[in-house]
Amino acid sequence: MAAGSALIEAHGLTKHYDGFTLNNVTFSVQAGQVVGFVGQNGAGKSTIIKALLGIIELDAGEARILDAPSAKLAHDARAAAVKEQIGVVFDTVSLPGQLKVGEVGEIMARAYRSWDAQVFEGHLETFGLDAGKTAKALSRGMGMKLGLACALSHHPRVLILDEATAGLDPLARDEVLDMLREFVAAEDERGNPQNAILMSSHITSDLDKIADQIICIDRGEMVFALAKDEITDMMGIARCRAAEVEDVVQSGALVGAQPRMLRHDYGIDLLVPNRFVFAQMYPNIPCDHMTIDDYMAFMLKGSTGLEGANQPDRPQSAISKGDDR
């Protein structure tokens, strides 16, 4: 693969189930990048991950990992070999409960030619996992640690993590995030980044610390795909009174973007694309920095009109890339 090329590509992913449709999801993950998936439960994040791994068949669209078509990963032996370079952690301890931690290591050693038992032992020690304990005896957090230890111990190039930090205590989460940062920072001989991470998480503070891009999925559709820094470093929440909102919207402080607001009992929160410019124009209106959670709330629950209570207006197009905020 060429340097700087996408390690994960998804074009128009579409999948129909009874009562749910994943509709036309498109994104890519470049080498050296951490892409975070956010969205409510049942939004379609796990469906996308399964589609990328070839575990489910798409009704339309195409996905590729490490230049191999995802559709062939579970069916073609040669394509299956690509999975040597993919580390996966699902949101549960995905192992038969009677297996001991040590036996899990044996399974992984049989499954992956590139399995590094020494690295695995190191992770077990770091995470405090007892090789004699069964998978069903592990707490959720310890189970996730085991999953991460497995995913990181066969020298993968791509990590796909589905709620992998859920259940971890704060110290362990910090440790894991450090490992993930180290993983994604790895370079080849020419100094080009060679690894990438796609992670779904409800713990947006983790994505805040590590992600380069945030993709939000809601009811099977992409709501937005933005650079994380654009959200957290540039955007703001203007805490306006009702009387101030119209003036702000008409003043140009929103830099031509469509206004998005959340109405509260005490006032109206207005999404501001550049809080520094806004602060200069309106020094008397408090403007807080934006978090990923806040931006999601604006995009999923916010309205674009001044009339009536908050009635979520979903963007007409599937993706907001920052131009129609």
Place this chain on the structure above:
Amino acid sequence: MKRAFAIEAIVFSKYIRQMLLSAVFVASCLAVGTGSIIGAPMTVFMMLTFGMVASSAAYDEQNGWATYRLAMPMSRRDVVIGRYAFILAASLAISGLFAVAGLGLSALGQVVTLPEILDTVLLKNGDDLMAYAATSAVGVCTGLLLASFCLPMFFKLGQTKATHWLPFAMVLVTMSPFFVMQGLGEDTLASIMQLLNYVQTPAGIGVMTSACLGVSVVVYVASVCVAIRFYEKREL
């Protein structure tokens, strides 16, 4: 396929150890109850195939193991062939151990005086040996036919409320000829008796053993192909 086989071996290791103890117990009770070890390898083989077929589906459903396994460098085809190969190999190996142990003890009994309870059940002569081989072949055939029907259904549907009862249903089907025989006419019964008499001859035992093994292998291989097609299409 080798990876899938090796992984099945690790997943089933504890189960196999437990089944081994059960098999020793059952085989011993059977030998004492029938007065002979002739049926022991057959019973062990059927126990193991029956148990592993049902348990494999249960393991797949545990904690999303079937989904996680597909994230490993294996194709669905590898998973299916690995399972079929493991169930066959493990059942043959363990029932083979019992068969060899039975032969060994019987040979020992010819030269050494063994405790009466043991001596009574061991193989005594050529007829016993032929019966030993024939019943073992029937056991292999029955076990493999049971697996051949159940495994594709488990790969297609997983363990559901319906498929949960599949192995038991197959055991009932296996026993059904004994119930059906009561309703057969005299001529049919006479023909069956003729066949059974032939099967008790050395030539008949040879034909029956070969037929059992041949049919079971052909059906088992066909079952692999069906299971692969089912599993390739299954949504996990």
